[in-house]
Amino acid sequence: MELRKLRERAGLSTSAAAALLGVNQSRISNIEAGRYAVGADRVRTMARNYKCADDALIEALAAMTGGRTRGWWDAYQELLPAPLMDLAELEHHAFGLRVALAIHIPGLLQTTDHARALFQEVVPQLRAHEVEHRLSYRMKRQAVLHGERAIPYTAIVHEAALRMQFGGRATSLGQLEHLLEMSELDNITLRVIPFGNGSFSGNGQPIDYVSGAVPPLDTVQLDVHHGCEFLDADAELAKYRTVLDRLEGSSLSPSASRDFIKRLAQGL
Template sequence: MAGERGRGWWSEYAGRLPSNFLDLAELEQVSTRLLTFESVHVPGLLQTEEHVRAIYAASVSAFSEEQIDHRTSFRLRRQRVLSREEPFSYDAVIHEAAMRVRVADRKVARRQLAHILEQSERPNISVRVVPFDIDGFTRIGNPMLYAEGATPRLDTVLLDNARGGIFVEAEDQLRRYRTVFDGVRSVALDAIGSRALIHRLSREL
């Protein structure tokens, strides 16, 4: 991300977490709107604590308990951006596949879905689900976060991959990824249909 990192709450984790973690927290904090698409994982800002801990406990990196604690507390602290006083919108499009992945047991999965439903009722949060039965959907492997700044020139896209996050700020690429997100959202269920699907998935657990 361009520019020198500011001094925010995330600086407390410097030296304990990778720098890209801190970059992401700052990006979320300075944004006015976040648009995210996830195909395999529940978005971090919507994860419950037990869900987060289960992810890190099962990681191939074999984190220590202290490292898991740091990563979990950091992710939960990031979630406060959803409740900040400044105007802020969060639009999440999640593939049904991510809703069905059990990072732990059925109870944890059920509580995670209940948390998503609860968050989706908040006025500044939109949760839309892309169901499995959509024809011709080819973007299941392309998670992304589009962060809108106070002006369009401050927009940033974060692309997630196995080597970590890649920040994109070039104007032509931003337009392309905004088009990608709009396309994904166009095939997702509306808010009512999405909540109905999440309720059904929870009953099936």
């Protein structure tokens, strides 16, 4: 996809790009569709043909070539929708994550009990073993926040999400206490938007902004009614960076957010 974007920015057709590379047109189409593997040297050649002067982007693309290694998410390919595999792989390779939610707690910060209560409310209703598959998948995704390669993570959560008592009082209290614990980690920034702050950019749609090795490789993931939607166009990336910046500006500081959550927990 990135090679296709570079070609289109250069104003080249697939036939013109093929002529520059010395291959037939179908080879370019198959490379851009992900049907053919492409090596690092060929990526550099194609980028040069497309007059790309962004060396950092070229090297980031070259680093993405080579044999694909299997990830833990591959075990779920026949159990969960395909976009969830893409989301787990994106998070695994991310250099940073920014999320914003109005109604729900971010998936990477959910407790097991809270997540199970959510999955039990899915329509159409999931069977017991399907709930457990989704639950184990969500918990494994959370590994990106821990260990030697723990990625920077900023979560902007509205007060409404904190007050939703999915699973009842005990589950909600456990979830708030878990948020407080996670917010103490060096790589995690948790910010709350109280009802009293008034302004709220965007339409309340959950946003996941996944940072790549360089900004042109960023991706936005949106939760929509029919599943996941992934965006990587420059204009869309810029739009959602602005939305997240405004939401962050409407939120409490990390320390004030922790105090806010403590008060909510004490009131349960």
